[in-house]
Amino acid sequence: MPTTELENKIRIRRSSERGFEDFGWTDNWMTFSFANYHDPNWTRFGPIRVIVENHIQPHKGFESHPHRDMEILTYVSSGVLTHGDNMGNKEGIRAGEMQRLSAGKGIVHSEMNEHDEVEHNIQIWILPDQKGHEPGYEMKRYEKAERTGRLRLYVSPEGREESMRINQDAEIYAGILQKGDLYEHDLKQGRGAWLQVVHGTIRINDDVVLYQGDGAGITDLTKLELEAMEESELILFDVAMEFKTPYRID
Template sequence: MLNVRPSEARGHANHGWLDSHHTFSFAGYFDPQFMGFRTLRVINEDRVTSGEGFDTHPHRDMEIITYPLSGAIAHRDSTGGQGLLRAGEVQRMTAGTGVMHSEMNGSDEDVHFLQIWILPNQKGLKPSYEQKHFTEQERQGHWRVVVSPDARDNSLTVHQDVVLSSTLLSKGEKAEYALAPSRHAWVQIARGAGTLNGVALKAGDGVAVSDESRLELVATEPLEALLFDLA
């Protein structure tokens, strides 16, 4: 069963320096029917103007994944983690017992990225941070694991039974995924357009997947997509 969450149905907030779309309830946007999916709590698509960003602020007991699409994000946190995050790189921060961090636009153009929150498998984890680069070649034409609970295939480590994969598809190209029994998936189209098991999708659309064993994503125009494999 595929349940599409259309891009235009998402929550939206425009603060001038920040233009944000919320797949699930977040901040001033609340919809009791969209509080998350399984342990996936937040997918925000953010655009931040040059010279602006999120000043130092706190988080706790959350796994936070940042996935840039264009531009650069300057990250700094109270664990000592810091770096410039660009398209092709993925960052995971465990907020755990509490962390302070900032995310600023580190480029001279708008930065466009997805910020993802996943509920951890336990509270009170030690805060930590990691960042890795995944080449276009690694992701072109198939699903490449970028985040997992066991760091498989040199991916980032998340403290939850979630496997996050990324793909890049040229027009007409396809990527297949086998979903194990009793597993669920969320597919998020970051850019471009295509079909998932024959269902048409565009940038910003998300799809909740249950009771499916095989997923076939076909690009009708060049696309970038994320797939969350969830318990």
């Protein structure tokens, strides 16, 4: 497929073009409009509303704060992020681990780096299918060997393959591909894929290249063919582009 035709189906969000805030104790690299950053050209992809990359300094973090009616996923690439909430959960999220927090009717939580090394995470907000769900909490972890050379399913609506359940028509995969590894993912009609490169370099369908921090929204393709140009850590979303949500999304 010629590059010009393929690029019509793949919308690239380069790392350097993302919104950026530096608070000293953490940074925010924002793929979509979030908090004080607004870009009308980048507000969401399907039900994916927020993708924020953080590097939290040692013994710093987000003190207790509330959320409601949002599906919040946190994927840790390195370090440990300690989560605490008003449901009684307190747990460290480690490299290769993803946490699902369904805010639903309302939760209060904190996210702290209680350790001596910088913590690196990707936080994702996905619009729920309705308001007022009961708050929920889950963790999913794969050891590095289990998620190397493939992408593992962390999240799905029905909890397929022992994944965490989410209140939206969205699947989330993550893993590590070694240099030269090939990975294929089929897309059904009406679905789109968002690929986020945490580390490394990835070629899509033998043409478009993404680098560390880059993301891309893919529509109108039936198959993704990913090739790792070096060891690469990825998050892949497979989402319904038409979906049920109580929020106004135009």
